[in-house]
Amino acid sequence: MYKIVAKRKLNDLVELMEIHAPYVARKCEPGQFIILRVDEEGERIPLTIADYDRKKETVTIIYQVVGYSTKKLSLKNEGDSVEDFVGPLGQEAPLHKVKRVLGIGGGVGIAPLYPQLKKMKELGVQVDTILGGRSDEFIILEDEMENISDNVYYATNDGSKGIKGFVTDKLNELIENGEKYDLVIAIGPLIMMKAVCEITKKHDIKTNVSLNPIMIDGTGMCGGCRVTVGGETKFACVDGPDFDGHQVDFDEAMRRQGMYKEEEKDHVCRLGLED
Ligand SMILES: Cc1cc2nc3c(=O)[nH]c(=O)nc-3n(C[C@H](O)[C@H](O)[C@H](O)COP(=O)(O)OP(=O)(O)OC[C@H]3O[C@@H](n4cnc5c(N)ncnc54)[C@H](O)[C@@H]3O)c2cc1C
Ligand code: FES
Numbered sequence: 001m002y003k004i005v006a007k008r009k010l011n012d013l014v015e016l017m018e019i020h021a022p023y024v025a026r027k028c029e030p031g032q033f034i035i036l037r038v039d040e041e042g043e044r045i046p047l048t049i050a051d052y053d054r055k056k057e058t059v060t061i062i063y064q065v066v067g068y069s070t071k072k073l074s075l076k077n078e079g080d081s082v083e084d085f086v087g088p089l090g091q092e093a094p095l096h097k098v099k100r101v102l103g104i105g106g107g108v109g110i111a112p113l114y115p116q117l118k119k120m121k122e123l124g125v126q127v128d129t130i131l132g133g134r135s136d137e138f139i140i141l142e143d144e145m146e147n148i149s150d151n152v153y154y155a156t157n158d159g160s161k162g163i164k165g166f167v168t169d170k171l172n173e174l175i176e177n178g179e180k181y182d183l184v185i186a187i188g189p190l191i192m193m194k195a196v197c198e199i200t201k202k203h204d205i206k207t208n209v210s211l212n213p214i215m216i217d218g219t220g221m222c223g224g225c226r227v228t229v230g231g232e233t234k235f236a237c238v239d240g241p242d243f244d245g246h247q248v249d250f251d252e253a254m255r256r257q258g259m260y261k262e263e264e265k266d267h268v269c270r271l272g273l274e275d
Pocket of ligand 1: 033045047048049065066067068071112211212215216257
């Protein structure tokens with residue numbers, strides 16, 4: 001059993017939990033994820049490691065309450081435990097010292113972006129960040145991002161924070177203003193990552209993305225998380241989840257992610273899944 005040492009609501013749909021998980025906390029690196037089961041009858045759900053504290057032996061997860069298991073998880077409180085917390089899974093994100101990096105996070109994708117940018121800052125890299133969401137309340141980890149970034153820009157669909165528009169509008173503006181980046185790390189909905197990659201490819205800026213296809217075993221055995229990268233078949237759970245965004249077949253990834261949409265449509269637990 002893995003004890004929940006802290007729990008915090010980040011907005012109506014998104015919550016943060018710090019979980020005592022000594023083995024994962026000792027070994028994990030930015031980019032990796034865990035698979036948890038809330039209780040012994042629970043299904044296995046993958047969640048990215050949003051932060052970790054090796055001394056306290058804790059791992060932070062940030063999850064959006066979208067369906068059955070995340071709802072069950074959300075009913076747990078500080079002092080309760082979760083049954084399984086397996087990890088660290090996946091590859092460490094390929095982070096190297098460059099001069100300047102631009103992180104782009106959309107919605108709950110801001111959670112996995114945070115540890116990567118934090119590590120870049122520790123490496124001495126200059127960090128700029130664009131955070132986007134439907135509106136102000138969907139932007140999470142603002143204080144944490146401001147602490148590790150030289151500049152933070154915001155973009156919201158309704159203009160309630162930063163520019164009114166998409167993160168890609170801000171990206172275009174920065175490029176047009178002559179800002180130079182050696183690397184972009186974009187994490188958010190597939191459609192956002194695809195749009196970012198289309199722009200950065202034109203400007204020849206290397207771009208890493210983090211994919212979250214449907215995962216089942218998380219060990220490379222079931223094939224559920226198959227993605228095509230550079231014309232080759234990869235399994236996001238063991239080869240990723242971070243990949244060179246210019247090589248990812250996003251159209252296929254989006255088709256595969258929507259594979260169970262029909263079945264999920266009438267499901268009673270379909271909370272917060274509206275497009
Ligand atoms: C590597 C990875 C990292 C992730 N990190 C985060 C994170 O940090 N925060 C976060 O909020 N979400 C994250 N997700 C998505 C998260 O796993 C799903 O939201 C969760 O499994 C939903 O479970 P549920 O029972 O509440 O919802 P369900 O009712 O089962 O489904 C809700 C939606 O979640 C998606 N989903 C369900 N099961 C899976 C699965 N096993 N793999 C992928 N998608 C699934 C489906 O597309 C579905 O539309 C990540 C997914 C992957 C693969
Ligand atoms: S989740 Fe089964 S191969 Fe990746």
